[in-house]
Amino acid sequence: MGVGSGEGGGGRRLISTGSPFEKTAGYSRAVVDGDWCFVSGTTGYDYATMSMPESVEEQTRNCLSTIRAALTEGGFELADVVRAHYYVTSRSYVSRVFPILGEAFGDIRPAATMIICELNEPEMKIEIEVTARRPI
16 A cells, blocks of 8 residues: 555545556545545455455455555554445345454444445455544
C-alpha cells in the first residue's frame, strides 16, 4: 500500500493498494478526510498474485484483509468501522459469509446492508465497502 497525493495532518489523503484497477478506473482504495476513512468497494483479489480465489469464503477473507490494510495505512482500525455495505452475487453465499463477517465485525457491530447483485467480473462473488470514523 502507498499513500498517494494529499495533505498532511487532518487533511485529505488517498490510500492505494497499487492495483492497476485504481489507475484505470480513477479511484483510491480509501480516502481519509479528517476523522473519516471511506474505503472503496473491495473485492476478493489477492493483490500479491493478482488472482481471484474460487471460494466466496476465501474472497471474503481477502476483502477483509485488504480493508484492514487500507484502514491501518490511514491510521484507523477495524474497530473504527461505523458502516459496512456487503454485495454478494448469490443468496446462497449469505449464510457462508455471515460467520466470517461476524468474526470481523461481531463486537464492532457497524450499521450494515447486504445486497444480492451482479459484480463487475463473473469471478467476483463478494464486494465489501466500509466507512470508519476515529473515536472522539
